[in-house]
Amino acid sequence: MTHGLTDAQFIDKVASFLWPYYIVLALMNGVAALYLWRTGQMKTWFSLPVPGSGKSVPISNVVAWVVAAVGFVLLAAFAGNSNVSWMPSMPLSWQEAINQASGPVMYSLGTTVGLIVLFIFRRFFVTPAIAWTIWNLMLLFLGLSMTDRDFFEIIAKPDNVPIVMLVLLLSFFTWLATYRAVINDDRMDRGEPPLEKLDNEKVLVWPDLVYTELICMIALTAFLIFWAIALPAPLEEPASSVKTPNPSKAPWYFLGLQEMLVYFDPWMAGIVLPVTVVIGLMAIPYLDFNREGNGYYTIKQRKFSYIVFQFGFLEMWITLIVLGTLLRGPNWNFFGPYEQWDAHKVEALANVNLSEWFWRDLLGKSLPTAPAGSNLPTQIGFIGLREWLGIALVLGYFIALPPIMALTVFRRYYQKMGFIRFMLMANLLLLMASLPIKMVLRWVVQLKYLIAIPEFFLNF
Amino acid sequence: MPGLGETIRESQIWKSIFRHPMPVDRRNRIVVMLTNFFLHLHPVSIKKQGIALSYTWCMGGVTFFLFLVETVTGVLLMFYYRPTVEWAYADIQMLRDVHSLGILREIHRWGAHAMVITVWLHMYRVFLTGSYKPPREFNWVVGVLLLLLTLLLSFTGYLLPWDQLAVWAITVGSNMARAHPFLGHEGPGQQLLTVGGVDMITNASDARFALLGAREVGEETLNRFYILHCIAIPLGVALLLAIHFWRVRKDGGISGPL
Ligand code: HEM
Numbered sequence: 235m236t237h238g239l240t241d242a243q244f245i246d247k248v249a250s251f252l253w254p255y256y257i258v259l260a261l262m263n264g265v266a267a268l269y270l271w272r273t274g275q276m277k278t279w280f281s282l283p284v285p286g287s288g289k290s291v292p293i294s295n296v297v298a299w300v301v302a303a304v305g306f307v308l309l310a311a312f313a314g315n316s317n318v319s320w321m322p323s324m325p326l327s328w329q330e331a332i333n334q335a336s337g338p339v340m341y342s343l344g345t346t347v348g349l350i351v352l353f354i355f356r357r358f359f360v361t362p363a364i365a366w367t368i369w370n371l372m373l374l375f376l377g378l379s380m381t382d383r384d385f386f387e388i389i390a391k392p393d394n395v396p397i398v399m400l401v402l403l404l405s406f407f408t409w410l411a412t413y414r415a416v417i418n419d420d421r422m423d424r425g426e427p428p429l430e431k432l433d434n435e436k437v438l439v440w441p442d443l444v445y446t447e448l449i450c451m452i453a454l455t456a457f458l459i460f461w462a463i464a465l466p467a468p469l470e471e472p473a474s475s476v477k478t479p480n481p482s483k484a485p486w487y488f489l490g491l492q493e494m495l496v497y498f499d500p501w502m503a504g505i506v507l508p509v510t511v512v513i514g515l516m517a518i519p520y521l522d523f524n525r526e527g528n529g530y531y532t533i534k535q536r537k538f539s540y541i542v543f544q545f546g547f548l549e550m551w552i553t554l555i556v557l558g559t560l561l562r563g564p565n566w567n568f569f570g571p572y573e574q575w576d577a578h579k580v581e582a583l584a585n586v587n588l589s590e591w592f593w594r595d596l597l598g599k600s601l602p603t604a605p606a607g608s609n610l611p612t613q614i615g616f617i618g619l620r621e622w623l624g625i626a627l628v629l630g631y632f633i634a635l636p637p638i639m640a641l642t643v644f645r646r647y648y649q650k651m652g653f654i655r656f657m658l659m660a661n662l663l664l665l666m667a668s669l670p671i672k673m674v675l676r677w678v679v680q681l682k683y684l685i686a687i688p689e690f691f692l693n694f
Numbered sequence: 695m696p697g698l699g700e701t702i703r704e705s706q707i708w709k710s711i712f713r714h715p716m717p718v719d720r721r722n723r724i725v726v727m728l729t730n731f732f733l734h735l736h737p738v739s740i741k742k743q744g745i746a747l748s749y750t751w752c753m754g755g756v757t758f759f760l761f762l763v764e765t766v767t768g769v770l771l772m773f774y775y776r777p778t779v780e781w782a783y784a785d786i787q788m789l790r791d792v793h794s795l796g797i798l799r800e801i802h803r804w805g806a807h808a809m810v811i812t813v814w815l816h817m818y819r820v821f822l823t824g825s826y827k828p829p830r831e832f833n834w835v836v837g838v839l840l841l842l843l844t845l846l847l848s849f850t851g852y853l854l855p856w857d858q859l860a861v862w863a864i865t866v867g868s869n870m871a872r873a874h875p876f877l878g879h880e881g882p883g884q885q886l887l888t889v890g891g892v893d894m895i896t897n898a899s900d901a902r903f904a905l906l907g908a909r910e911v912g913e914e915t916l917n918r919f920y921i922l923h924c925i926a927i928p929l930g931v932a933l934l935l936a937i938h939f940w941r942v943r944k945d946g947g948i949s950g951p952l
Binding site: 393396399400403404407410411414415427428430431432433434435436437438439440441442443444446447450451454455458459461462463465466467468469470471472473474475477478479482483484485487488491492499500501503504505506512515516518519520522524525526527528529530531532536540543547687690691692 | 717720723724726727733736737738739740741742743745746747748749751752755756759760763783786787790797799800801803804805807808810811814815817818819821822823824825826827828830831834835838841842845848849852855856857858859860861862863865866867869870871872873874875878880881882883884885910911949950951952
């Protein structure tokens, strides 16, 4: 997309996007300040003493967002300036550091830890001032990074633009939902009804709802037209069955599944796990026997289902999509956000199967193999012998673990749910957990397959 | 002298369409909801929190609107597009370079991406407000099917421009079907489906072949995906949407605290 542009032309191109971008951010902060001021929500955070005068200036949230707006106006001015060296961008040393630090392990652990921290300290993070600061920093990070060619290549690829929108929208709505859940949980602790209960009064659909819908439709149409004019739909070279692009990627909404191919064979990542996701989603209302938290935002009253769902949705679906789309390059190698997609990057792959480890490394023998020309039952017997440890582990995981769960941590659930429902839930949970477990095994002991039966395409 | 507006509203034509005066008073605001075909999807009155943007995020409605946008722009695109290997790419190129209304394809494509995002957000909201709990369990299931069909709509449409991006994305995606347990020719267990030493599941009879209509993504695949994309899946979505909306009403309207 930016091939064939000189550096100066590239910066020009980015600048034509960046200065309006910063202006929008400035407006956003300005509007926020205005809103807080006009609705009387101004809060003084601290007082800044003016040196030499003995007086002090109160710094309130309104002042802070006005300052932020001014800051963005300045950034817009620098970005729009024709002098390239003034272009605000992420310092090279930071880019280097981020590239160095990032990798599949760091990324997955980082997002997991991040989400856990957000969850545990949600009371702090949902405070409007904190959330707004984070929101500004996210957008600033995006703006400063855009001047890097490799970053720009990936983010501004027309079909990747939706991912950026998805991440921003999800951040916003997750904040909104958590914010309301925190308030509701506090209210209900005090014995008050949730916020939703306060709006119990009935209104006529015409005009209250019909007009809201109309305004939504107009706004959305305007937005779509703007998007369509600003960003042409991609059309690459005509299809050719001989020229394989590297990387070849599925559409972005399936890239979480494609990312799973790193850890699982296609029959798992492409068939069993997606089917599990669909069945698991459909089963939610029948498995969640908790009658509380119906019709209002809450976390406290349904912690278990909340955590499971958020782990599945935010961590295993969304972050894997982001990883697969933005950070996986040629040969599905991992590339940092500011790293060039080099098709010749080699990554040492020294993964071993459990059976290889067991027979070769532990016992110092060669793998059991059926004599040449033996019949099918003999072959299967030898395969069973070769893979017995993995088979035992996997069967134990799916068959022995659910009853143990029912007798220990999930005792109360088992009693409430009965045998069939509990077994379904336990197996869905275990299937879901199999992905992170395999990830960790891969990272820590370079495990390739627990069960490796390539003879029957049965690798697990 | 009656004004023009009044003359129109007093005319027989107008009155034959709208069977009541302007909805400016309570009575007629109720009547309009009951007599207008498009509005009768809604109830007449509703709890305030059920229409609060901070509660529903309007995401179900936005998804539905995007589906309508896709339908209209999709029909228009069909005028300009022939689903054959010979013409598909050239027709899309023409849409870009020659025809006026140059943003038709853009609106359709970005609308499709947006629909995937909003349907996820809608599901997210329904989960977070616990709205799948009784009595709305079944509507959640209908919703999951709608989610699946939305993704399939997007996936089948991705192939139609017939460029490198399209063909290889579909190749990568549909390669998974090759590994379908039992039904894919490289899937575990396919050897079991052997009759008298003859393999039943080969690359010309497996799940992937059924999806593509051929061994590779080709002419047959384009035809298959085109029909799925323009006819079969939209009909499925329309049917499920009717059920979905019907059930929202029958399950007692938008959820809320008891
Ligand atoms: C094409 C996709 C879909 C469309 C157009 C759609 C549309 C709608 C609309 C307009 C509503 C009314 C309330 C609102 O706007 O939030 C609604 C409610 C609902 N939807 Fe969907 N929906 C879709 C997919 C889904 C999915 C994927 C799920 C869940 C997996 C789902 C589950 C529900 C449930 C349970 C309700 C009732 C919510 C309540 O009473 O609070 N829908 N849907």
